[in-house]
Amino acid sequence: xxxxxxxxxxxxxxxxxxxxxxxxxxxxxxxxxxxxxxxxxxxxxxxxxxxxxxxxxxxxxxxxxxxxxxxxxxxxxxxxxxxxxxxxxxxxxxxxxxxxxxxxxxxxxxxx
Amino acid sequence: xxxxxxxxxxxxxxxxxxxxxxxxxxxxxxxxxxxxxxxxxxxxxxxxxxxxxxxxxxxxxxxxxxxxxxxxxxxxxxxxxxxxxxxxxxxxxxxxxxxxxxxxxxxxxxxx
DNA sequence: ACCTTTCGCAACCTTTGGTTGCGTATAACT
DNA sequence: AGTTATACGCAACCAAAGGTTGCGAAAGGT
Numbered sequence: 591x592x593x594x595x596x597x598x599x600x601x602x603x604x605x606x607x608x609x610x611x612x613x614x615x616x617x618x619x620x621x622x623x624x625x626x627x628x629x630x631x632x633x634x635x636x637x638x639x640x641x642x643x644x645x646x647x648x649x650x651x652x653x654x655x656x657x658x659x660x661x662x663x664x665x666x667x668x669x670x671x672x673x674x675x676x677x678x679x680x681x682x683x684x685x686x687x688x689x690x691x692x693x694x695x696x697x698x699x700x701x702x
Numbered sequence: 703x704x705x706x707x708x709x710x711x712x713x714x715x716x717x718x719x720x721x722x723x724x725x726x727x728x729x730x731x732x733x734x735x736x737x738x739x740x741x742x743x744x745x746x747x748x749x750x751x752x753x754x755x756x757x758x759x760x761x762x763x764x765x766x767x768x769x770x771x772x773x774x775x776x777x778x779x780x781x782x783x784x785x786x787x788x789x790x791x792x793x794x795x796x797x798x799x800x801x802x803x804x805x806x807x808x809x810x811x812x813x814x
Numbered sequence: 815a816c817c818t819t820t821c822g823c824a825a826c827c828t829t830t831g832g833t834t835g836c837g838t839a840t841a842a843c844t
Numbered sequence: 845a846g847t848t849a850t851a852c853g854c855a856a857c858c859a860a861a862g863g864t865t866g867c868g869a870a871a872g873g874t
Contacts, residue, residue: 604717605861609712613793616797619801623821624821633865635865638821643861657870667799668798672795675790675791678721717831745834747852747853768843769840791831
């Protein structure tokens with residue numbers, strides 16, 4: 591019943607900048623802190639910190655090559671995150687449905 | 703393409719404590735800062751602040767009665783939030799699907 | 815060799831989630 | 845009615861997180 595979601599994954603995905611970063615990484619098939627920061631309204635350092643967070647929760651993986659560090663989305667982990675998002679949504683949806691049914695039942699019982 | 707989500711709603715729902723509060727409010731059909739704080743690992747004041755945030759984005763509405771302030775979930779707004787959650791999830795899912803197809807195409811092209 | 819680029823580290827600022835402390839208003843009890 | 849208890853709001857304060865600037869170091873291009 592209670593939202594049994596891994597809060598780490600959630601909050602990783604909860605930040606708007608990180609969501610956009612994931613979006614960009616998916617769209618471009620990967621990127622570095624520098625390339626991402628060019629397409630975002632924040633500095634490279636901010637992006638680097640976010641990449642650190644995403645990396646810690648396993649949503650991206652790194653491939654150092656020369657002086658660059660290429661980040662790519664870990665598909666399995668993102669899929670897991672998506673599943674958790676929709677599970678929370680589904681739980682709330684279910685509650686909303688139940689509330690609606692109960693409200694209707696009360697209506698019938700009271701209003702005739 | 704870009705995640706066209708209302709960041710206010712997202713970040714309102716992004717906080718784990720607020721998610722649990724919404725959960726409790728849905729389960730109990732409403733509550734006050736005090737009753738919620740009794741079932742959460744934070745103080746009443748923290749809950750009160752969160753209720754303020756949720757109220758500002760319209761996810762809950764208040765009914766003052768005597769010395770109490772009863773908070774209830776705004777179903778329409780929560781439904782909207784749920785829709786946004788699943789829309790982001792769907793977008794990422796779609797990208798993951800596309801990536802998979804492209805990867806397979808590359809496999810076929812290269813590997814013969 | 816020199817300059818450019820990409821990065822990491824550190825200091826700092828601001829916002830936010832959280833706390834404690836206190837005053838006030840409404841309800842409840844005697 | 846007067847006192848006690850409860851629910852709340854406001855304010856000060858603290859720690860963590862997102863963001864910035866500034867700097868030094870490693871890898872690449874000329």
